[in-house]
Amino acid sequence: MAEAKQKIPGPLAKQYVKRDKEVISPSYTRSYPFVMDHGKGSLVWDVDGNQFIDFTAGIAVNATGHCHPEVVQAIKDQADKFIHMSGTDFYYKVQIELAEKLNAIVPGREQKQVFFTNSGTEAVEAAFKLARYSTGCTRMIAFLGAFHGRSMGALSLTASKYVHRAGFSPLVPGVTHVPYGYCYRCAYNLEYPSCDIYCVKYIEDTLFRRLVSPEEVAAIFVEPIQGEGGYVVPPPLYHQRLRELTDKYDILLVDDEIQAGMGRTGKMFAIEHWGVVPDIVCIAKGIASGMPLGAMVASKRQMTWPSGAHGNTFGGNPISCAAALATIRLIEGGYMQNAARMGERFLERLKSMQGKHPSMGDVRGLGLMIGVELVKDKDTKEPAVELRDAVVQKCFEQGLLILGCGMSTVRFMPALNITADLVDEGLEIFERALTEAEKEV
Ligand SMILES: Cc1ncc(COP(=O)(O)O)c(C=O)c1O
Numbered sequence: 001m002a003e004a005k006q007k008i009p010g011p012l013a014k015q016y017v018k019r020d021k022e023v024i025s026p027s028y029t030r031s032y033p034f035v036m037d038h039g040k041g042s043l044v045w046d047v048d049g050n051q052f053i054d055f056t057a058g059i060a061v062n063a064t065g066h067c068h069p070e071v072v073q074a075i076k077d078q079a080d081k082f083i084h085m086s087g088t089d090f091y092y093k094v095q096i097e098l099a100e101k102l103n104a105i106v107p108g109r110e111q112k113q114v115f116f117t118n119s120g121t122e123a124v125e126a127a128f129k130l131a132r133y134s135t136g137c138t139r140m141i142a143f144l145g146a147f148h149g150r151s152m153g154a155l156s157l158t159a160s161k162y163v164h165r166a167g168f169s170p171l172v173p174g175v176t177h178v179p180y181g182y183c184y185r186c187a188y189n190l191e192y193p194s195c196d197i198y199c200v201k202y203i204e205d206t207l208f209r210r211l212v213s214p215e216e217v218a219a220i221f222v223e224p225i226q227g228e229g230g231y232v233v234p235p236p237l238y239h240q241r242l243r244e245l246t247d248k249y250d251i252l253l254v255d256d257e258i259q260a261g262m263g264r265t266g267k268m269f270a271i272e273h274w275g276v277v278p279d280i281v282c283i284a285k286g287i288a289s290g291m292p293l294g295a296m297v298a299s300k301r302q303m304t305w306p307s308g309a310h311g312n313t314f315g316g317n318p319i320s321c322a323a324a325l326a327t328i329r330l331i332e333g334g335y336m337q338n339a340a341r342m343g344e345r346f347l348e349r350l351k352s353m354q355g356k357h358p359s360m361g362d363v364r365g366l367g368l369m370i371g372v373e374l375v376k377d378k379d380t381k382e383p384a385v386e387l388r389d390a391v392v393q394k395c396f397e398q399g400l401l402i403l404g405c406g407m408s409t410v411r412f413m414p415a416l417n418i419t420a421d422l423v424d425e426g427l428e429i430f431e432r433a434l435t436e437a438e439k440e441v
Contacts, residue, residue, distance in 0.1 A: 008397050009033040010048025031389075031403060032396040039066025042418045044401065053426040055402045055414045060227070060259050060369070063286035064330045065415035071289045071326045078322035087116060087316035094321035101328055105268050106297045108277040113303045116316030117294035120258035120284035121149025124221070126296040126310060127254045127280045128153040128172075131219035134304045135252060139212060141203065141220045143180040144187075145229030145406070148221060148256055148282075157221050160229045160406075176212055178203055180226055181234030184362045184373060185381065192235045200241040204248075214249035219280070224270035227259035230406020231371025233364050239274035252279040252302070258294070259369070262286035263331035263416055266340030266367035273366060286416075289327045293320035335416035342423055343367035346412055349427050357431075359384050359438055370412040371405065383408035387441045394433035400426050 009017070013035040037047045042065055044054045057063070064071055078094065087095045099114040106112055115130070117123045132138060142148065142157040149155065150164060156172035158164055165171065179187035181199050190198050208214045222242060226232040246253040255278035260270035264286060267273055271281075279302060284294035294315070347365060350372055354360040361375030374391070376382040388408040395402050405411045410430075414423075 008046075008048075008050055008399075009035070010046070010050060012047040016047060031392055034396060034401060041065035041068075042415050042422050051399065052396075053400050053422050053429070055400060055412045055426050057286075057413055057415045058290060059285070059403070060264060060413040061285045062290050063262055063264070063416050064289045064327055064335060065417050066290075068289060068326075068330065068417075070330060071323050074322040074326035075291065075319050078319045081318075083319060084314070084317060086313055087318075088311035088313065092318055094318050094325065095316045098316075098321040098324050101325065102283070102295060102297050105328070105332075106281050106283075107269055107272055108299065111300045112297050113300050115296040115298075115303075115310065116321075117284070117296065117312065118292045118314050118317070118320075119149070119294050120256075120282065121151045121154040122312070122315070123258065123282040123284050123294035123296045124148045124154040124157065124256060125151050127219070127221070127282050127298075128157070129310055130280065130296065130298060130302065130305060131252050131254060133309065134298075134302050135218040137216050137218035139174040139176070139216045139218060141176050141178060141207070141212070141217060141251075143222060143226070143229075144177050145180050145182065145226050145232065146177070146221070146223060146256075147226070147228030147259075148223075149258075160226075174216075176207065178207060180229065180232060181238040182226070182230075182232045183235055184232075184364070197235065197237055197241045200238065200245060204245055208249075214251065217249065217251045219252035219254045220246055221254045221256060223256045223258075223260065224274070225260045225265065225366060225369055226406075227369075228405050230373065230409040231365060231369060231411050232406070233366055236274075239271060239276040243276045243278075246279075254278065254280040254282065256282045258282055258284045259413075260366075262327070263336035263339055264367055264369050264413070266336060266343055268331070268336065270366065270369075287327065288320045288324040291317070291320040291323040293317065293324055331416060338418075339367040339416040342414075342418055342420065343370065345420060345423050346370045346427070349424070353427075353431055353434075357434055357438065359387055359434070365412070368412070368414055368416060368418070371409045372412075373406065373409045375408065384441075387437055390437040390441050391430070391433050394437055395429055398429045398433060400429040400433075402430065 016035045017033045147160045148157040156175045280298045350363045359374045362373040374384040374388045
């Protein structure tokens with residue numbers, strides 16, 4: 001039950017936010033003053049004792065909910081043995097076991113190898129470097145709306161909001177962005193399926209003819225479902241067509257599963273919904289239930305770089321690896337199926353709300369990666385940015401944590417083991433907040 005003990009934010013939360021403002025970088029993107037005290041499953045409590053339903057899971061990270069006892073136990077057991085030894089310079093069992101497990105679950109039968117990182121952006125950075133190294137080519141293709149991270153290589157691939165880039169140029173040269181398969185707002189004003197996935201055809205017909213020689217392209221980086229860009233699910237055949245294109249021109253297909261992967265969409269990796277085997281897969285966020293860990297997984301054939309070419313101090317931290325092994329056990333043990341079931345519940349309820357609410361332009365998603373794009377008018381599709389922000393704020397005040405993405409989308413990305421009761425209760429709060437905001441904004 002999401003119950004507020006007092007007005008939100010309470011006095012303690014206000015004090016912490018004031019202190020935070022003095023000492024924490026202003027570049028962070030806090031939407032509302034939620035100051036966490038503790039969490040259990042899909043419920044969280046703030047420092048004033050207010051309870052909230054968590055539809056954010058720490059931005060798609062707490063795959064098994066907050067403080068799952070099996071994950072906590074794995075962390076404690078590993079901490080009792082050793083906390084760090086640097087997987088770049090030494091060997092240890094949990095890192096090897098996790099790499100073996102990833103080898104087994106990442107799409108593709110070919111033998112793979114793993115480079116461990118601490119975050120998503122580092123996994124993308126590693127993929128960027130490996131793609132250049134192993135192909136000898138320098139150029140990359142990525143998509144408008146993409147978010148791949150904020151370190152310089154990953155940022156060069158990112159194109160979701162200008163604020164991520166403003167003031168940081170020059171970025172890594174050689175990245176060309178093209179429109180994504182965003183059917184609700186097709187860049188070419190076409191309609192699926194008569195478009196015949198023109199957004200992929202465009203790369204060959206226009207980009208490769210006029211601007212970029214495919215021979216110079218090392219890789220195409222793609223999110224199976226765009227995350228930060230608005231929870232955009234591309235049409236059927238989209239990824240197959242990208243695979244055909246990359247195969248034809250001997251270009252690597254890098255699949256950024258950082259937000260969509262690890263069971264969130266009802267399959268271990270979202271690209272499996274399209275039946276595509278990428279060359280490189282980037283993983284982070286949900287892999288270790290909140291312990292910092294990322295991975296760049298590539299075929300052994302692709303891992304041509306020699307000792308010393310790439311490494312880091314903390315990547316593959318033993319506690320993170322132990323948490324990841326426990327997390328994967330739980331995902332495979334039923335949480336992935338729950339994500340698929342609860343995702344259907346979300347979609348069903350949201351679609352039935354859609355007819356009653358003039359602002360619910362598009363409802364979309366797979367598993368527990370669900371977006372509702374809010375618009376001022378369903379015909380003009382003008383983004384309702386203020387309305388979206390008001391809904392997010394009102395939900396917070398009424399005991400539900402959600403976040404926005406894209407221009408005017410609300411995203412739902414709870415833990416994979418969320419219960420039906422909490423889904424229903426959270427959606428009731430969402431609808432109430434939306435109804436109020438539609439009247440006020
Ligand atoms: C698809 C995708 N790639 C990369 C990243 C970057 O991950 P991190 O914030 O861990 O660096 C994110 C983060 O939101 C993401 O959603």
